Amino acid sequence: MATAADVELVGVVKRYGGTVAVNGVSLKIPGGSYCCLLGPSGCGKTTTLRVIAGHEQLSAGDIMIGDQVVNGLAPVERGTAMMFQSYALFPHLNCVDNVAFSLKMRGVKAAERRAKAMQLLELVHMDRYAERQPAQLSGGQQQRVALARALITNPRVLLLDEPLSALDPFLRIRMREELKRLQMELGISFIHVTHSQEEAMALSDLVVVMHDGLIQQTGAPREVYNQPTTEFVARFIGGHNVLAGELTAQDGAHSMLRGPGGARLRVPRLEAPVGSKVTFALRADRVSLARQAAQHRAVGADVAAPIDGNRLAATVASIEYQGSLVAVRLKIDGVDDFSVHLPEGQFYDDPVAVDEPVIVTWQPRDSHLLH
Amino acid sequence: MPSERRSRSFYVLATIFALFVLFLYGPILTILVLSFQGPDGGLVFPMRGVSVHWFVDLFQPQSIGDIWGAFDRSWKLGLIVLVLTVVLSFLAGLAFRRRFKGSTLLFYVVVASLIMPSVVVSLGIGALFELLGWERNWWSSALGAHLTWTLPFGLLIMFAVFNRFNPAYEEAARDLGASGFQTVRYVILPIVAPSLIGVALFGFTLSYDELARTSQSGGALNTLPLELQAMQTNATTPVIYALGTLTTALSVLVITVCLVAVLILQRRRAALGSDAGRGV
Numbered sequence: 001m002a003t004a005a006d007v008e009l010v011g012v013v014k015r016y017g018g019t020v021a022v023n024g025v026s027l028k029i030p031g032g033s034y035c036c037l038l039g040p041s042g043c044g045k046t047t048t049l050r051v052i053a054g055h056e057q058l059s060a061g062d063i064m065i066g067d068q069v070v071n072g073l074a075p076v077e078r079g080t081a082m083m084f085q086s087y088a089l090f091p092h093l094n095c096v097d098n099v100a101f102s103l104k105m106r107g108v109k110a111a112e113r114r115a116k117a118m119q120l121l122e123l124v125h126m127d128r129y130a131e132r133q134p135a136q137l138s139g140g141q142q143q144r145v146a147l148a149r150a151l152i153t154n155p156r157v158l159l160l161d162e163p164l165s166a167l168d169p170f171l172r173i174r175m176r177e178e179l180k181r182l183q184m185e186l187g188i189s190f191i192h193v194t195h196s197q198e199e200a201m202a203l204s205d206l207v208v209v210m211h212d213g214l215i216q217q218t219g220a221p222r223e224v225y226n227q228p229t230t231e232f233v234a235r236f237i238g239g240h241n242v243l244a245g246e247l248t249a250q251d252g253a254h255s256m257l258r259g260p261g262g263a264r265l266r267v268p269r270l271e272a273p274v275g276s277k278v279t280f281a282l283r284a285d286r287v288s289l290a291r292q293a294a295q296h297r298a299v300g301a302d303v304a305a306p307i308d309g310n311r312l313a314a315t316v317a318s319i320e321y322q323g324s325l326v327a328v329r330l331k332i333d334g335v336d337d338f339s340v341h342l343p344e345g346q347f348y349d350d351p352v353a354v355d356e357p358v359i360v361t362w363q364p365r366d367s368h369l370l371h
Numbered sequence: 372m373p374s375e376r377r378s379r380s381f382y383v384l385a386t387i388f389a390l391f392v393l394f395l396y397g398p399i400l401t402i403l404v405l406s407f408q409g410p411d412g413g414l415v416f417p418m419r420g421v422s423v424h425w426f427v428d429l430f431q432p433q434s435i436g437d438i439w440g441a442f443d444r445s446w447k448l449g450l451i452v453l454v455l456t457v458v459l460s461f462l463a464g465l466a467f468r469r470r471f472k473g474s475t476l477l478f479y480v481v482v483a484s485l486i487m488p489s490v491v492v493s494l495g496i497g498a499l500f501e502l503l504g505w506e507r508n509w510w511s512s513a514l515g516a517h518l519t520w521t522l523p524f525g526l527l528i529m530f531a532v533f534n535r536f537n538p539a540y541e542e543a544a545r546d547l548g549a550s551g552f553q554t555v556r557y558v559i560l561p562i563v564a565p566s567l568i569g570v571a572l573f574g575f576t577l578s579y580d581e582l583a584r585t586s587q588s589g590g591a592l593n594t595l596p597l598e599l600q601a602m603q604t605n606a607t608t609p610v611i612y613a614l615g616t617l618t619t620a621l622s623v624l625v626i627t628v629c630l631v632a633v634l635i636l637q638r639r640r641a642a643l644g645s646d647a648g649r650g651v
Binding site for chain 2: 053055074075076081082084085086088090091092101102104105106129131132133135136137138139140141149150153167168170171
């Protein structure tokens with residue numbers, strides 16, 4: 001098997017006529033890591049992948065694989081292999097011949113290339129179906145064959161374009177595990193394009209969140225989820241509320257804000273002049289919810305002036321049962337969208353109802369300032 | 372269970388369909404029956420006995436015309452047209468996938484010959500050969516005339532084929548190290564092969580029964596349709612029906628062999644089982 005190689009993008013730009021698909025992306029993916037390019041459709045993630053693969057020419061910038069600049073090289077010369085979104089298995093060839101295709105192109109003898117193809121099919125547990133045509137395979141089986149076909153070239157980097165999007169949810173999770181297992185076994189880099197933040201978090205060592213042809217944030221999944229740096233990332237990865245306010249004063253380790261509806265909110269200290277606009281993210285599972293009446297009883301009448309925690313008055317807009325947690329969506333004046341995720345048990349101890357007035361509270365340390 | 376009542380439109384459409392089938396197969400059946408006319412029978416009903424007299428007669432030297440010579444020319448011409456149509460349509464189809472300079476103009480020039488009346492094309496080619504002092508022949512002027520008919524059709528079919536062709540196959544081939552030529556040879560060609568067979572059959576049949584375009588460009592020796600037309604105006608015997616029955620039987624045989632081959636191939640594949648559409 002091939003050795004792992006770092007992939008480095010420096011100021012990569014891809015234009016199609018007047019539109020810019022990738023607008024200056026710089027990124028270093030260490031060899032042997034699982035990297036997910038994550039973003040909504042049209043964010044430039046697939047174009048970035050195709051540029052790395054050599055299926056699109058660069059408009060500007062450089063791409064390095066290992067210590068070699070690969071701009072302008074054909075895909076095979078790069079040591080990359082790509083798995084296409086629809087798998088693109090050749091419909092006229094059976095599984096073995098699909099997998100053996102690249103060896104055939106190199107003039108390897110039939111017996112030898114079929115033997116090698118069978119090894120790869122065993123690797124993905126598809127050797128039993130070697131003689132079948134692609135049309136006789138399920139989505140998951142097709143994907144395994146496509147994987148075997150891509151891996152037979154001993155690539156240094158495997159590029160996967162939305163590999164799981166064609167599968168049904170149950171199978172998606174199983175194939176996800178399989179991809180991770182293969183990546184660890186082979187020890188090469190997988191670069192995986194996806195629009196599912198769940199998939200990216202489950203798989204990657206490195207998540208690259210993209211938006212409008214630019215990288216928004218790069219980091220380990222846990223880092224990105226715990227410290228989203230931009231409003232886009234906080235909203236896209238989910239589980240976060242985004243709030244905004246105006247800086248009114250500094251108070252030790254905290255900055256004071258005038259938040260939605262004039263509420264006074266505390267956030268971790270931010271070095272900025274008074275009057276600047278501040279946006280911060282708040283994890284939906286770090287927010288507590290209480291009935292307004294109960295809250296009055298619990299902490300007295302001092303609702304407007306919290307000592308340490310933050311609080312906002314709200315009305316319950318909708319309640320969604322999601323199994324281990326319950327998502328409560330709230331209406332708060334001056335905030336577009338605010339959700340609280342409560343553990344199932346906790347919610348049903350004292351369930352609130354739709355249209356009920358409530359109070360949400362959280363600690364300043366659970367909010368993260370956004371750029 | 373309450374029985375479902377058929378709507379009125381069902382009966383209207385069924386009648387139209389029945390008429391269509393009648394018009395399609397009625398003449399073939401009529402000719403089939405009449406070709407077994409007795410030795411004293413004529414071109415029309417009633418049947419005067421039943422015999423294979425006219426089939427035997429077909430293989431005798433004819434008093435008028437040269438059926439077998441014409442048949443020989445026609446199938447050779449059809450074959451040449453078939454090969455040229457397949458090769459040129461495929462290559463043109465590949466070319467038109469990329470927008471090249473003047474592609475729109477070229478397309479209109481090519482399909483214009485579909486709009487022009489066949490006889491005019493034929494006359495034009497005949498007149499041109501006359502003007503240049505070239506001899507008209509079935510393998511030169513008539514071949515050209517036939518190609519003006521089959522090439523636009525072939526090209527239009529290839530347009531439809533390549534419209535549905537997933538470019539990811541070509542990218543996958545490139546990704547796996549195939550050269551441009553290898554991509555065409557090992558990926559594009561096998562995938563579109565069934566359509567090319569369609570283009571081939573189309574090209575052959577269009578040429579094989581082409582009358583108008585051959586009429587002024589065919590030269591001294593007749594092709595089969597011209598020969599039949601001549602016979603029809605002169606001949607008074609059902610030998611022409613015998614020929615019709617024989618050629619139809621030949622076509623049915625070819626189609627049956629193809630269908631059986633396809634069925635056997637499908638059976639073999641199906642024996643390997645399928646998980647298509649299953650969540651595994």
